Amino acid sequence: MSLKFENIRKTFTEENGNEFVVLDDISFDVNDGEFVSIMGPSGCGKSTFLNMLAGILPVDSGEIWYQGSAVSPADLPSAYIFQESRVLNWRTVGENIKFALKAQGIPEAEHEERITSTLEMVGLENERDNYPLRLSGGMRQRVGIARALSVDPSILLMDEPFSSLDELTARQLREDVLELWQETDKTIIFVTHDVSEAVFLSDRVFFFDTRGQIFNRAEITHERPREPDDPELLETEAELMETFFDHMTAIQ
Amino acid sequence: MSAKSITSLDRLTDVTARSILVNISQRVRKQIHQIVLPLLGMIVLWQLAAMYVSDPMTLPTPMATFEQTYLLATTPDFRGLTALDHLRYTFVRAIVVSVIALSIATVFGVLMTTNKSFEEGLSNVLPFAMTVPTVVIILLSMIWFNFGERAVIFATVIAATPFGIINMWQGAKDIDVDLITMAHSFDASTAMVWRHIYIPHLLPYLFGSYRYILGMVWKIVILAEVFGIENGFGAMFRYYFQMGELVVMLGYLMLFVAVVLIIEYAVLKPLEEYLFRWRG
Amino acid sequence: MSTYDLAGGSPRQRIVTAIFNPTILTLIGFLVIWEIAAMSFSPRDLPGLVQLAELTFTVVSGGDRYYFPEHAWITFQRIGIAFVITMVIGVTVGIAMGYGVIERYMTTPVMVVLTFPSVVWAFIAVMWFGLTTYLVMVFVIVVIVAPYVIVNVWKGAESIDHDLLEMADAFDASTAMKWRHIYIPFLMPFLFSSGRLAIALSWKLSLVAEIFGASSGIGYVINIYYEAVRADMIIAWSVPIMLLMFGIERVLKRVENNYFEWRPELDDVTSEVQSG
Numbered sequence: 001m002s003l004k005f006e007n008i009r010k011t012f013t014e015e016n017g018n019e020f021v022v023l024d025d026i027s028f029d030v031n032d033g034e035f036v037s038i039m040g041p042s043g044c045g046k047s048t049f050l051n052m053l054a055g056i057l058p059v060d061s062g063e064i065w066y067q068g069s070a071v072s073p074a075d076l077p078s079a080y081i082f083q084e085s086r087v088l089n090w091r092t093v094g095e096n097i098k099f100a101l102k103a104q105g106i107p108e109a110e111h112e113e114r115i116t117s118t119l120e121m122v123g124l125e126n127e128r129d130n131y132p133l134r135l136s137g138g139m140r141q142r143v144g145i146a147r148a149l150s151v152d153p154s155i156l157l158m159d160e161p162f163s164s165l166d167e168l169t170a171r172q173l174r175e176d177v178l179e180l181w182q183e184t185d186k187t188i189i190f191v192t193h194d195v196s197e198a199v200f201l202s203d204r205v206f207f208f209d210t211r212g213q214i215f216n217r218a219e220i221t222h223e224r225p226r227e228p229d230d231p232e233l234l235e236t237e238a239e240l241m242e243t244f245f246d247h248m249t250a251i252q
Numbered sequence: 253m254s255a256k257s258i259t260s261l262d263r264l265t266d267v268t269a270r271s272i273l274v275n276i277s278q279r280v281r282k283q284i285h286q287i288v289l290p291l292l293g294m295i296v297l298w299q300l301a302a303m304y305v306s307d308p309m310t311l312p313t314p315m316a317t318f319e320q321t322y323l324l325a326t327t328p329d330f331r332g333l334t335a336l337d338h339l340r341y342t343f344v345r346a347i348v349v350s351v352i353a354l355s356i357a358t359v360f361g362v363l364m365t366t367n368k369s370f371e372e373g374l375s376n377v378l379p380f381a382m383t384v385p386t387v388v389i390i391l392l393s394m395i396w397f398n399f400g401e402r403a404v405i406f407a408t409v410i411a412a413t414p415f416g417i418i419n420m421w422q423g424a425k426d427i428d429v430d431l432i433t434m435a436h437s438f439d440a441s442t443a444m445v446w447r448h449i450y451i452p453h454l455l456p457y458l459f460g461s462y463r464y465i466l467g468m469v470w471k472i473v474i475l476a477e478v479f480g481i482e483n484g485f486g487a488m489f490r491y492y493f494q495m496g497e498l499v500v501m502l503g504y505l506m507l508f509v510a511v512v513l514i515i516e517y518a519v520l521k522p523l524e525e526y527l528f529r530w531r532g
Numbered sequence: 533m534s535t536y537d538l539a540g541g542s543p544r545q546r547i548v549t550a551i552f553n554p555t556i557l558t559l560i561g562f563l564v565i566w567e568i569a570a571m572s573f574s575p576r577d578l579p580g581l582v583q584l585a586e587l588t589f590t591v592v593s594g595g596d597r598y599y600f601p602e603h604a605w606i607t608f609q610r611i612g613i614a615f616v617i618t619m620v621i622g623v624t625v626g627i628a629m630g631y632g633v634i635e636r637y638m639t640t641p642v643m644v645v646l647t648f649p650s651v652v653w654a655f656i657a658v659m660w661f662g663l664t665t666y667l668v669m670v671f672v673i674v675v676i677v678a679p680y681v682i683v684n685v686w687k688g689a690e691s692i693d694h695d696l697l698e699m700a701d702a703f704d705a706s707t708a709m710k711w712r713h714i715y716i717p718f719l720m721p722f723l724f725s726s727g728r729l730a731i732a733l734s735w736k737l738s739l740v741a742e743i744f745g746a747s748s749g750i751g752y753v754i755n756i757y758y759e760a761v762r763a764d765m766i767i768a769w770s771v772p773i774m775l776l777m778f779g780i781e782r783v784l785k786r787v788e789n790n791y792f793e794w795r796p797e798l799d800d801v802t803s804e805v806q807s808g
């Protein structure tokens with residue numbers, strides 16, 4: 001029970017002054033080194049949830065526990081990988097990683113070593129002095145991943161990181177992320193729209209609904225390594241989708 | 253193995269060298285097509301028109317004009333100044349004014365993006381400032397500052413700055429907010445956000461704005477110099493206009509055009525390409 | 533009371549919000565600065581707001597030594613004639629450049645002509661044509677403004693989406709249909725903004741040309757007052773047309789924004805320039 005969320009709630013104020021609830025009451029926990037996914041319809045608050053964990057948005061109420069003590073999001077050793085790569089186009093690949101290292105206050109002496117090793121991990125060791133606009137979409141996304149890995153977080157937050165890539169590139173990157181995850185024992189919280197992506201990657205999947213609650217917690221027990229088009233996985237996907245649609249019609 | 257790798261390396265550098273050469277010759281050819289040929293065409297047309305008019309007082313030939321330019325640049329006039337000296341006066345004024353205008357524009361442009369009421373107030377009032385004609389600003393400024401150097405500077409700054417502000421504001425407006433959130437997720441300090449995001453983002457606009465401001469300022473300075481100052485291109489244009497010396501005016505004009513185009517195409521544009529090579 | 537109440541609320545509250553509107557505040561700030569500055573100048577150099585209003589009224593109602601309606605009318609005629617000629621030339625050449633044929637060869641000449649200061653054209657025109665009623669002014673405006681219109685229209689012609697043209701060809705659309713549904717919609721915003729730019733520049737340039745090359749018109753009168761060192765009269769003569777031009781500009785801008793809503797990226801189409 002290393003990471004635990006209790007009754008997390010978040011509301012936004014609309015232009016006209018009305019309050020609306022995005023996340024009502026979210027509670028779940030994540031084990032060390034676990035790969036969990038969050039799924040839900042568009043606008044249900046998945047990105048909002050990750051943004052709160054990353055300290056970009058304040059939490060309204062609720063508690064976060066990490067390694068047995070209550071913490072604020074700022075204290076979580078996490079790093080964020082975004083849907084769009086969000087790299088600085090005017091800095092080289094290496095300098096982009098340096099940006100994160102400096103921001104996190106990591107000693108200058110370690111920068112060199114960390115930049116080289118993380119670029120190797122994502123297979124971009126030859127692009128270090130290249131500018132991002134000269135890279136393909138998949139490579140830019142890898143820069144974003146390397147940047148997050150470079151600060152050596154225990155928790156990786158990923159918000160639909162592959163949804164803007166073509167399917168072939170996305171498959172390759174999924175394999176790579178799984179490999180990195182297994183090598184490094186990191187905890188990953190992964191947001192996605194895509195049920196087959198969630199089933200292929202995760203140990204557990206949490207389903208958010210439009211009322212801001214979790215309505216399904218699914219354990220994916222299939223053996224690893226998994227094959228993307230394995231019929232057993234497809235069957236699990238179909239079951240999950242059915243529960244999902246049943247619930248959506250039920251709460252209408 | 254070493255011998256082999258050396259030869260292949262040789263070949264590699266050879267290939268890159270050759271591709272650079274090809275590149276250069278392509279560029280030269282392109283520039284001949286886009287710059288040299290059209291310029292020659294203009295001169296030929298001018299020559300034909302001058303031959304048709306056949307009155308040097310109405311339209312001197314290009315050769316006569318260029319000779320005049322050369323003479324003006326090398327011999328002192330009745331004030332003991334050559335055309336190049338006058339050029340220097342105009343040039344220094346233009347640089348001073350454009351730098352002042354750019355600084356004001358940058359401050360206001362950024363203020364407008366970071367502060368909503370500032371934005372609303374200025375964006376509705378600036379268009380009015382922009383409809384004030386340059387001549388009116390110049391004439392008033394001449395009266396207020398007693399027909400001197402300061403009048404020229406003041407008038408030009410007032411005339412150009414509102415345009416500069418709007419230009420900077422439009423640049424600052426489309427900064428990518430996602431990058432700012434990214435920076436926050438890594439706990440970057442405000443100083444880092446400015447250094448790595450705001451400034452690099454604004455720099456191309458700053459550069460573009462500067463070119464844009466300078467392009468206007470040249471001409472405004474000259475217009476201001478026409479009204480009551482003793483040196484600089486504008487003053488000389490007026491003087492030779494009153495003397496009825498069209499050839500001399502055209503001689504001055506050619507020098508001016510040459511200098512502006514050289515600064516634009518041989519200095520600012522290459523510098524911009526070099527500074528912003530990250531744009532792929 | 534929450535901020536939310538302020539937006540709607542009672543009439544009194546609405547008045548309060550209206551006054552604290554940033555635009556109004558900026559305007560008031562400007563007028564206050566003017567008034568304070570005016571106190572330390574002689575009224576001939578910088579009149580106070582009340583004096584200025586009186587002066588302007590005298591000028592507009594024809595009470596000044598020079599008869600304003602007559603001079604304003606001749607200036608408008610010059611601007612109008614020049615505008616029509618400029619647009620015809622600018623649009624024709626601009627479209628021709630956008631279709632590639634002469635673009636390569638026209639860029640440099642246009643750039644060269646754009647560097648000429650307006651006074652130089654005014655001087656040359658006076659030397660060629662002497663003092664005239666229309667010719668010098670119209671010539672100067674056309675020669676200076678047409679290149680801007682050309683560049684603007686040319687950008688518009690370049691913005692045309694060639695994929696859409698291919699689509700039209702795939703459906704065997706006629707040339708007329710392509711013009712009506714593709715070329716014109718793409719060109720329209722640029723034509724419109726060129727027109728706006730042309731009006732804004734023309735009236736400023738007409739003053740420069742009139743100062744040196746006319747014996748009538750607003751610029752002519754302004755120059756007389758300049759030689760008499762009467763800043764107050766210069767301001768009083770320029771304020772009425774400035775207000776008018778500002779009004780026209782705003783209306784056109786409003787129309788443009790409504791009309792071309794489907795292309796939000798066009799915000800930066802008008803590259804505004806100051807004449808000089």
Ligand SMILES: Nc1ncnc2c1ncn2[C@@H]1O[C@H](COP(=O)(O)OP(=O)(O)OP(=O)(O)O)[C@@H](O)[C@H]1O
Binds near residue numbers: 046193
């Ligand atoms: N800063 C904000 N202020 C006000 N409302 C917001 C803010 N951020 C998000 N919202 C609203 O909160 C809701 C949830 O947004 P969020 O981006 O978290 O959805 P999501 O689940 O990530 O959707 P998607 O799958 O489309 O990415 C949306 O209705 C959104 O409009």
Ligand SMILES: [Mg+2]
Binds near residue numbers: 159
């Ligand atoms: Mg989202």
